[in-house]
Amino acid sequence: APYKALPKANGGRDALPLMYDAPAVIYRQEQARPVPQHQAPVEVHLRESPREEPVPRTHREDSGENLMTSDAIMNIVKATDFASHKHHYQRRKDPEGSPYIEHPVAVAHILTQLGKVSNPVVIMAALLHDTVEDTDTTFEEIDREFGPKVKSVVAELTDNKHMTKDERKRWQILHAAESTHEAKLVKLADKLHNLRDIERSLPVNWTEERKTQYFNWARDVVAGLRGTNAPIEAALDVMFAKYCTATQKPDFWKTVV
Numbered sequence: 001a002p003y004k005a006l007p008k009a010n011g012g013r014d015a016l017p018l019m020y021d022a023p024a025v026i027y028r029q030e031q032a033r034p035v036p037q038h039q040a041p042v043e044v045h046l047r048e049s050p051r052e053e054p055v056p057r058t059h060r061e062d063s064g065e066n067l068m069t070s071d072a073i074m075n076i077v078k079a080t081d082f083a084s085h086k087h088h089y090q091r092r093k094d095p096e097g098s099p100y101i102e103h104p105v106a107v108a109h110i111l112t113q114l115g116k117v118s119n120p121v122v123i124m125a126a127l128l129h130d131t132v133e134d135t136d137t138t139f140e141e142i143d144r145e146f147g148p149k150v151k152s153v154v155a156e157l158t159d160n161k162h163m164t165k166d167e168r169k170r171w172q173i174l175h176a177a178e179s180t181h182e183a184k185l186v187k188l189a190d191k192l193h194n195l196r197d198i199e200r201s202l203p204v205n206w207t208e209e210r211k212t213q214y215f216n217w218a219r220d221v222v223a224g225l226r227g228t229n230a231p232i233e234a235a236l237d238v239m240f241a242k243y244c245t246a247t248q249k250p251d252f253w254k255t256v257v
């Protein structure tokens with residue numbers, strides 16, 4: 001994560017909270033006093049990290065019509081807490097075995113920072129999107145704790161466990177376009193984070209061929225989600241341009257009847 005990689009500012013005093021919440025402030029502070037040679041990369045990193053800029057109200061996806069209430073903030077924090085408990089024992093497939101919770105949090109972060117999304121239902125659904133699929137969480141629980149709207153978006157994001165893996169992969173391609181706008185947003189951010197994660201660190205036992213197959217599959221799913229969020233789709237296009245193959249040869253999930 002970029003936060004961990006940054007050298008400490010302010011001689012270490014309150015460096016982490018500031019780096020997370022308000023990197024622009026650190027940048028100004030560092031400009032105001034001599035910058036030691038070893039800290040110079042911080043300047044470059046912050047300038048090149050538009051994802052860390054505060055989101056101006058006018059740039060939000062909902063143009064400020066859906067300003068967050070304190071209830072919404074409490075529910076988003078509750079969803080973060082709920083997901084972190086549910087995914088407590090789950091690890092990512094990367095060689096480091098990173099805590100799984102990093103994924104739903106990163107998906108929510110992509111939506112707010114890159115996608116400029118501020119609809120609390122979408123952010124909560126992003127945080128909760130793998131709880132039913134991967135843990136003992138039930139839809140009734142999501143309904144009770146977070147309401148029917150969040151539950152129905154999470155349901156759209158949950159793979160049908162009665163299908164085989166190939167069927168699920170194929171189903172995602174064929175039915176992406178039927179999703180609601182809310183679910184499409186989370187699906188786009190979910191794919192972007194998984195692709196970035198694979199680029200950063202190949203999951204254990206994955207070959208380069210499997211990686212290419214995953215990128216091709218993601219491209220085919222995203223084809224049905226287009227026209228939903230321009231910045232996230234542009235970031236996905238960068239990944240597809242780097243790793244997808246142009247071949248028309250059917251990939252394995254397309255051969256499933």
Ligand SMILES: Nc1nc2c(ncn2[C@@H]2O[C@H](COP(=O)(O)OP(=O)(O)O)[C@@H](OP(=O)(O)OP(=O)(O)O)[C@H]2O)c(=O)[nH]1
Pocket residue numbers: 091092093094159165190191193194195197198203214
């Ligand atoms: N990139 C990446 N993915 C990881 C990691 N750990 C777990 N995953 C999950 O693994 C899935 C991709 O692996 P596959 O082998 O294609 O799918 P599978 O889990 O269903 O077998 C993704 O979920 P999915 O539901 O199959 O795909 P998606 O619909 O969420 O994109 C992703 O969320 C990791 O470290 N890196």
